[in-house]
Amino acid sequence: MCGRFVVANVGSELVGVLRVDVTGADLPAPSYNVAPTDQAAIVLDSSKTEPPTRRLESARWGLVPSWAKDLSTGARAINARAEEVEDKPMFRQALIRRRAVVPASGYYEWKRVGDAKVPHYIHPADDAPLFLAGLYEWWKNPALPDDDPARWVLSFTILTRDSIGQLGSVHDRMPLFLDPDFADAWLDPSADNVGDILDAAIDAAPDVAAGLDDHVVSKAVGNVRNNTPELIEPLP
Numbered sequence: 001m002c003g004r005f006v007v008a009n010v011g012s013e014l015v016g017v018l019r020v021d022v023t024g025a026d027l028p029a030p031s032y033n034v035a036p037t038d039q040a041a042i043v044l045d046s047s048k049t050e051p052p053t054r055r056l057e058s059a060r061w062g063l064v065p066s067w068a069k070d071l072s073t074g075a076r077a078i079n080a081r082a083e084e085v086e087d088k089p090m091f092r093q094a095l096i097r098r099r100a101v102v103p104a105s106g107y108y109e110w111k112r113v114g115d116a117k118v119p120h121y122i123h124p125a126d127d128a129p130l131f132l133a134g135l136y137e138w139w140k141n142p143a144l145p146d147d148d149p150a151r152w153v154l155s156f157t158i159l160t161r162d163s164i165g166q167l168g169s170v171h172d173r174m175p176l177f178l179d180p181d182f183a184d185a186w187l188d189p190s191a192d193n194v195g196d197i198l199d200a201a202i203d204a205a206p207d208v209a210a211g212l213d214d215h216v217v218s219k220a221v222g223n224v225r226n227n228t229p230e231l232i233e234p235l236p
Contacts, residue, residue, distance in 0.1 A: 005107035043101040047189035063157035064139040094135035102132040122214040133176040177208035
């Protein structure tokens with residue numbers, strides 16, 4: 001799974017790599033401890049324009065489907081198993097038309113060692129941006145008036161698959177990593193071969209995983225109030 005991640009930079013370097021057309025005005029600040037229900041930047045292709053407009057937008061972590069009664073539903077959907085999303089009502093429609101890329105610098109995972117859980121920071125060896133496959137949804141808050149911009153909530157989930165290699169020794173699940181060149185196919189809302197795109201992403205993720213490093217970090221990352229660059233520093 002992926003329960004915390006890091007976004008050390010947002011904006012310019014992501015726009016260049018993923019060719020974003022529009023950058024949202026309310027992007028969250030860099031964070032070294034993005035936690036569930038926090039805001040994070042995601043990339044999506046809006047299907048309301050022709051051709052689709054690629055946007056970098058702020059979204060709430062934890063997918064809230066349009067039929068949810070309240071935001072609390074999202075807390076149970078920060079991750080989605082890639083091999084199951086085609087069959088899950090919560091994710092099926094988002095997979096078809098609302099796929100996203102979640103840019104990150106790296107993510108945290110906890111390895112069980114005896115009775116303890118030891119946090120690791122997992123990141124690209126060359127410090128390039130890491131792209132995670134995601135899904136997004138728009139949810140309308142019925143408690144707010146129609147003219148309130150806050151009525152519409154953009155939320156997302158991160159897809160996962162079984163781990164391989166060194167990452168498998170840390171945890172049995174890992175995010176579904178995307179190669180930057182594959183991001184266009186993943187984001188295309190008009191694609192009708194969604195099952196093939198998903199299978200290709202699952203098959204290609206190990207190639208990205210092979211270029212990742214990990215090291216043990218401070219247990220301070222377990223407290224969501226801690227949010228400093230020191231969290232990603234390796235322990236002696």
